[in-house]
Amino acid sequence: xxxxxxxxxxxxxxxxxxxxxxxxxxxxxxxxxxxxxxxxxxxxxxxxxxxxxxxxxxxxxxxxxxxxxxxxxxxxxxxxxxxxxxxxxxxxxxxxxxxxxxxxxxxxxxxxxxxxxxxxxxxxxxxxxxxxxxxxxxxxxxxxxxxxxxxxxxxxxxxxxxxxxxxxxxxxxxxxxxxxxxxxxxxxxxxxxxxxxxxxxxxxxxxxxxxxxxxxxxxxxxxxxxxxxxxxxxxxxxxxxxxxxxxxxxxxxxxxxxxxxxxxxxxxxxxxxxxxxxxxxxxxxxxxxxxxxxxxx
Amino acid sequence: xxxxxxxxxxxxxxxxxxxxxxxxxxxxxxxxxxxxxxxxxxxxxxxxxxxxxxxxxxxxxxxxxxxxxxxxxxxxxxxxxxxxxxxxxxxxxxxxxxxxxxxxxxxxxxxxxxxxxxxxxxxxxxxxxxxxxxxxxxxxxxxxxxxxxxxxxxxxxxxxxxxxxxxxxxxxxxxxxxxxxxxxxxxxxxxxxxxxxxxxxxxxxxxxxxxxxxxxxxxxxxxxxxxxxxxxxxxxxxxxxxxxxxxxxxxxxxxxxxxxxxxxxxxxxxxxxxxxxxxxxxxxxxxxxxxxxxxxxxxxxxxxxxxxxxxxxxxxxxxxxxxxxxxxxxxxxxxxxxxxxxxxxxxxxxxxxxxxxxxxxxxxxxxxxxxxxxxxxxxxxxxxxxxxxxxxxxxxxxxxxxxxxxxxxxxxxxxxxxxxxxxxxxxxxxxxxxxxxxxxxxxxxxxxxxxxxxxxxxxxxxxxxxxxxxxxxxxxxxxxxxxxxxxxxxxxxxxxxxxxxxxxxxxxxxxxxxxxxxxxxxxxxxxxxxxxxxxxxxxxxxxxxxxxxxxxxxxxxxxxxxxxxxxxxxxxxxxxxxxxxxxxxxxxxxxxxxxxxxxxxxxxxxxxxxxxxxxxxxxxxx
Numbered sequence: 001x002x003x004x005x006x007x008x009x010x011x012x013x014x015x016x017x018x019x020x021x022x023x024x025x026x027x028x029x030x031x032x033x034x035x036x037x038x039x040x041x042x043x044x045x046x047x048x049x050x051x052x053x054x055x056x057x058x059x060x061x062x063x064x065x066x067x068x069x070x071x072x073x074x075x076x077x078x079x080x081x082x083x084x085x086x087x088x089x090x091x092x093x094x095x096x097x098x099x100x101x102x103x104x105x106x107x108x109x110x111x112x113x114x115x116x117x118x119x120x121x122x123x124x125x126x127x128x129x130x131x132x133x134x135x136x137x138x139x140x141x142x143x144x145x146x147x148x149x150x151x152x153x154x155x156x157x158x159x160x161x162x163x164x165x166x167x168x169x170x171x172x173x174x175x176x177x178x179x180x181x182x183x184x185x186x187x188x189x190x191x192x193x194x195x196x197x198x199x200x201x202x203x204x205x206x207x208x209x210x211x212x213x214x215x216x217x218x219x220x221x222x223x224x225x226x227x228x229x230x231x232x233x234x235x236x237x238x239x240x241x242x243x244x245x246x247x248x249x250x251x252x253x254x255x256x257x258x259x260x261x262x263x264x265x266x267x268x269x270x271x272x273x274x275x276x277x278x279x280x281x282x283x284x285x286x287x288x289x290x291x292x293x294x295x296x297x
Numbered sequence: 298x299x300x301x302x303x304x305x306x307x308x309x310x311x312x313x314x315x316x317x318x319x320x321x322x323x324x325x326x327x328x329x330x331x332x333x334x335x336x337x338x339x340x341x342x343x344x345x346x347x348x349x350x351x352x353x354x355x356x357x358x359x360x361x362x363x364x365x366x367x368x369x370x371x372x373x374x375x376x377x378x379x380x381x382x383x384x385x386x387x388x389x390x391x392x393x394x395x396x397x398x399x400x401x402x403x404x405x406x407x408x409x410x411x412x413x414x415x416x417x418x419x420x421x422x423x424x425x426x427x428x429x430x431x432x433x434x435x436x437x438x439x440x441x442x443x444x445x446x447x448x449x450x451x452x453x454x455x456x457x458x459x460x461x462x463x464x465x466x467x468x469x470x471x472x473x474x475x476x477x478x479x480x481x482x483x484x485x486x487x488x489x490x491x492x493x494x495x496x497x498x499x500x501x502x503x504x505x506x507x508x509x510x511x512x513x514x515x516x517x518x519x520x521x522x523x524x525x526x527x528x529x530x531x532x533x534x535x536x537x538x539x540x541x542x543x544x545x546x547x548x549x550x551x552x553x554x555x556x557x558x559x560x561x562x563x564x565x566x567x568x569x570x571x572x573x574x575x576x577x578x579x580x581x582x583x584x585x586x587x588x589x590x591x592x593x594x595x596x597x598x599x600x601x602x603x604x605x606x607x608x609x610x611x612x613x614x615x616x617x618x619x620x621x622x623x624x625x626x627x628x629x630x631x632x633x634x635x636x637x638x639x640x641x642x643x644x645x646x647x648x649x650x651x652x653x654x655x656x657x658x659x660x661x662x663x664x665x666x667x668x669x670x671x672x673x674x675x676x677x678x679x680x681x682x683x684x685x686x687x688x689x690x691x692x693x694x695x696x697x698x699x700x701x702x703x704x705x706x707x708x709x710x711x712x713x714x715x716x717x718x719x720x721x722x723x724x725x726x727x728x729x730x731x732x733x734x735x736x737x738x739x740x741x742x743x744x745x746x747x748x749x750x751x752x753x754x755x756x757x758x759x760x761x762x763x764x765x766x767x768x769x770x771x772x773x774x775x776x777x778x779x780x781x782x783x784x785x786x787x788x789x790x791x792x793x794x795x796x797x798x799x800x801x802x803x804x805x806x807x808x809x810x811x812x813x814x815x816x817x818x819x820x821x822x823x824x825x826x827x828x829x830x831x832x833x834x835x836x837x838x839x840x841x842x843x844x845x846x847x848x849x850x851x852x853x854x855x856x857x858x859x860x861x862x863x864x865x866x867x868x869x870x871x872x873x874x875x876x877x878x879x880x881x882x883x884x885x886x887x888x889x890x891x892x893x894x895x896x897x898x899x900x901x902x903x904x905x906x907x908x909x910x911x912x913x914x915x916x917x918x919x
Contacts, residue, residue: 035396037403087591094396095329099533099590102331102403106530106583114576223411226404233397263415268408274401275387 002136007259008252009137014227015244015251016143016150017208018270021228022235022243023157024201028076030174030238031194032296034084035094037101037225039202041108042079044221046072046203047210048112051121061126065207072203073196079104080195085297094293105222113218120217123210146208150244153201157240160197170194174238177296191296227254230274249273303443305556307515310450311508312532312555316539316547317461318504319532324541324600325465326497327477328389329399331529332406333505338413338524339380340373340506341513345426347372348514358421366432370510377506378499385498389491406526413521425520432514450511457504461544464500464783466603468770468794472778473497474542475759475770478818481721482757482830484742485750486837487774496780527579531555534582537589540596542761549597554582604815605765605802672697672732672841672872673718673749679726680713680896687713688724689896695841700863700873702887702904704880706917710896711876712754715843718874719751720744732840746775748840752833752847756826760819764810764829767818768801769794771833804832807862823850831859841872848882860886880908892917 025039050068054061087100129141139147161167170190173180181187209224210216231250235242250270257269315337322328330336342358350363364372388401413420420426437445464470476483476490483490513519531554539550558581562574589596671694680688688710695701703711717724720741728737736744745751759767770777777793805811808828813821821829827850834842844863848856856879863886867873877883883890883904890907892900894916900907907913 035400037400090591092590094394095327095399096590096594098329098396098399100587102399102530103583103586103590106527106586107580110576110579110583114573114580117570118572118576222407226407229400229404233400265412265416268412271404271408 003259004256005136006138007255009134009139010259011252011255012248013139013143013147013212013251014254015248016147017205017212017224018227018231018251019150019244019247020146020153020201020208021205021224022231022247023154023240024198024205025228025232026235026238026240026243027157027194027201028080028198029232031170031191032080032084033094033293034295034297035098035101036079037098037229038079038104038108039228040221040225041105041112042072042075042199042202042221043206043209043224043228044109044112044216044218045075046206047216047220048116049203050207051123051210051216054123054126055121065204065211068207069200069204072201072206073199076199076202077192077195080199080297081192084295088295088297097295109218109222116218118218120215123214123216126211126214142211146212149204154240154244157197161240166190166193171238173296177294187296227251227270230271234274234277299440300443303447305560306447307443307450309551309556310447310454311512311515312535313454313548313551314457314504314508314511315532316535316551316555317457317544318501318508320536320541320544320547321461321465321504322497322501323533324536324543325470325477326473326494326501327395328494328498328501329395329402330498330501331399331403331533332384332409332526333501333529333532334524334526335406335409336377336380336502336505337509337512337528338409338519338521340377340509341519341524342420342426342509343376343506344369344373344510345429345513345519348429349426358426359419370507370514373506373510374503375506377509378503380506381499381502382495385495389494389498403526406529410521410525413524420521425518425522427518427520429513429517431517446515450515453507453511458544460784461504464780465542465544467783468773468777469493469496469780469783471762471766471770472773472775474761475767478759478761479757481741482753482759483770484740485719485721485745485753485757486771486833487742487745488770488778489740489742489775493778500780530582530586531559534586534589536596537586537594538596540598540600541594542600543596543598546596546598546600554585558582602763602815602817603766604763605798606815669696670733671695671730673874674730675718675727676730677727678714678717678724678729680710680717680722681725682713686896688717691727691893691896691898693891693898693901695872695874697840697872698867698870699888700867700875700886702883702890703874703876703893704878704883704890704907704917705893705899708895709893709917711893712845713896714893715751715845715874715876719749719843721751742775745837748838749843750834750837750839750841751843752827752830752845754845756823756830756850758818758821758826758829760817762818763815764818764821765798765801765805765814767829768804768832768836769797772797772800772836774837800836804836808832808858824852824855827851828855828859831862835862835866839871841874842866844873844875844877846876846878848877848879856882857885884908 021043025036028034028036028039046068049071050064053059053067054064057063083104084097087097092100127142129145132139132141132144161171169180169185172183172185173187173190177187205228206221206224210220213220227250231246232243234249235244235246250273253273254266254270258266315333319330319333322330346358346361347364347369348366349361351361352358384405388398388405431442431446433445434442472483472488473493476488476493480490535550535554536547537550538553539548540546559578562578568574673693673695675691675693678688678691679686691714703714705711713722716722718729720736720739720743724737728735730736731744731749732747734747736747736749759770762770773793777797802811802814805814810825810828810832813825818826818829827847831844831847834844848859851859860882863873863875875883875886887904890902890904891898892907892910892913899916900910900913902910908918
């Protein structure tokens with residue numbers, strides 16, 4: 001029983017990391033309709049930025065976290081406003097845009113690999129903080145910080161979407177971009193804000209992931225993309241709340257399988273949740289997604 | 298040097314098999330298999346373990362049965378196909394968007410590599426397996442063996458080139474392309490898009506397994522690091538560069554990307570540290586990938602259109618569909634047929650002189666005209682979308698030979714009603730009976746096969762097929778889309794194809810659309826696409842046709858001609874249901890009119906009766 005409870009505890013930690021990434025992904029996807037698989041390399045870019053700031057500057061490691069998040073925001077903004085519009089204006093389809101993001105993944109990931117010589121770096125300077133015991137669950141201070149951060153970010157994003165004019169406009173654009181534009185909503189500005197916010201979350205998720213695993217390399221973001229994508233798809237497009245709930249499912253499934261079946265299958269577990277839902281109730285996952293075919297960039 | 302060149306020739310052949318497999322799955326079938334490399338890997342793994350036998354000292358793996366050459370190759374092929382069947386069950390659901398399928402496939406590839414690298418008991422972890430003895434080495438010298446193995450690999454390439462070409466040019470290949478372009482429209486003519494996708498996925502998986510087996514037989518070892526997800530992109534890049542939907546383009550792409558480009562650095566001095574060149578190669582592949590998708594999506598060798606033309610009236614018939622010269626543009630020649638139109642006072646009957654069959658265009662030979670048993674019975678149908686009752690408690694009988702118009706304001710539930718009847722969506726309540734069968738739970742394609750055909754509110758053509766192919770694929774339907782028929786062929790297949798070509802040409806002439814025969818569906822105007830949909834319904838010889846706003850975008854002179862055509866069709870015993878906002882069309886065409894509003898049936902009677910109905914005027918006409 002203790003093993004199970006501990007696995008739940010670790011699962012909530014994993015869930016918080018996944019939730020940060022999944023919220024960013026679902027925000028981006030919900031508005032733009034672009035299934036951006038280059039999100040993984042943005043997480044990698046954020047992770048490396050944090051590592052470089054931490055190892056070079058000697059400042060408080062949390063400065064590196066902020067630097068990584070800002071780097072993710074900048075990278076995503078450049079991709080969103082510079083890369084995608086060029087191709088969307090040429091009339092590419094849903095599948096072609098995914099292929100473009102895969103091409104971009106190749107370019108960025110292997111550029112990083114070329115620069116870092118394919119090495120694996122230790123993120124060992126990052127402080128773990130005090131150890132906290134909650135029943136059978138043992139958490140470090142850093143893990144608690146990331147969990148609290150995930151909750152705060154969710155509340156902030158939910159508040160943004162439902163309590164502000166910007167959020168209302170964003171939700172309107174997600175459903176009917178053409179109508180939103182003709183109603184006078186500044187669509188370009190909202191798209192820019194979305195890229196920046198989701199990129200910030202991508203960078204932060206990438207940093208959180210490598211802090212948790214203690215290592216960073218050019219594959220970090222791609223490895224983390226699987227559970228993030230599973231949670232974002234499961235939670236349904238454009239729904240941060242759904243992404244959080246799905247992240248808890250994915251995170252707990254991952255850690256429970258890891259505790260009882262071995263870490264080799266941990267990455268499969270989270271994705272397995274998605275595959276089971278896809279097999280049993282594809283309509284639940286895909287209900288509103290199949291209809292929208294246009295992009296908003 | 299000789300060994301190096303022989304090795305290159307071997308790798309080129311093995312990569313070419315993979316390129317054709319990816320081309321078949323992705324370009325023809327529309328399956329974005331970004332986990333492709335794991336099918337190659339599983340074929341290699343099974344070939345390896347069934348060659349080695351029980352786990353060797355220091356290695357730990359499963360499936361260690363010793364089989365004699367070339368049985369391990371076959372085992373590898375079967376393993377590739379089996380893995381495709383398993384993964385396809387999850388990822389090829391028809392309700393999934395293709396970009397989602399692509400993302401899921403990509404993630405499956407990433408996860409597979411992670412699992413294989415750490416599952417030491419099953420796959421020997423990151424060490425992989427080693428110690429395979431290459432086959433038939435005793436027959437050749439050390440130098441001669443490489444060329445002999447190259448000959449072995451290219452023998453497979455020669456066989457599979459013709460197999461893949463045959464499959465792609467067959468009715469199955471045409472149905473595959475139709476399903477790729479528009480799955481719902483494909484289902485509406487009796488094709489099963491999910492079955493076709495699964496078939497091409499499995500066939501591609503088997504070819505992938507074979508290529509993996511050939512590779513491991515030559516190298517003698519298998520390690521997970523060689524099967525990274527990025528390797529998949531090499532094959533996709535070969536297809537994108539060479540030309541999607543063109544197997545000869547795949548040859549060019551394979552030579553350029555996996556062979557020439559990846560081997561080029563061998564001839565240049567090393568730059569920077571060891572490994573930098575490989576990293577930069579991947580960066581350049583990514584750039585090439587993006588550039589071709591953006592600027593040259595058709596690749597270096599675009600796919601050839603199948604064109605059709607009419608021969609001289611007294612010239613010999615040339616139907617070269619099954620005797621294809623793969624190196625020439627395919628042309629089909631159709632001899633002109635004499636159409637006899639008999640007009641009576643109230644009924645116009647068109648007959649087509651075809652081999653003495655007297656088969657009528659668009660008529661149902663077996664159905665009685667104006668039978669009192671309804672061809673379609675709908676009982677208490679209800680459709681809900683969340684909290685919205687789109688259709689509620691609607692019952693309706695449709696009779697063969699009768700034209701029923703459905704009118705109503707926007708949001709009345711008309712399209713939802715016909716979508717539930719046709720099987721595009723599942724009703725939440727009620728039952729649908731068609732031709733005596735309870736079809737309530739039947740999917741769209743099964744109802745289409747039984748004779749219930751429909752058009753869609755938004756035009757639904759097969760954009761990547763020519764107009765003529767759009768019609769041929771409709772005529773042949775599921776029978777002509779059988780994989781077994783594509784493989785075996787035969788006179789029955791050929792006869793069916795000839796009839797399909799003739800019927801398709803005749804309906805083109807009927808609607809004066811012969812000049813569009815060789816245009817792609819995506820090149821048509823909006824009105825022409827509508828006509829194409831209607832023609833596609835008629836060539837199917839349906840028992841019931843459902844037309845959802847068919848006259849949108851049609852030129853006015855054609856509207857009256859289409860009305861006359863539909864009357865001819867109905868006179869032949871076909872039931873017709875038509876949704877239209879153009880009341881003059883409904884008035885001219887319908888024997889009976891049903892009015893819907895707010896999801897319910899408001900009125901049912903002749904056109905004059907419903908137009909005069911007070912409730913109808915309030916809800917719709919006022």
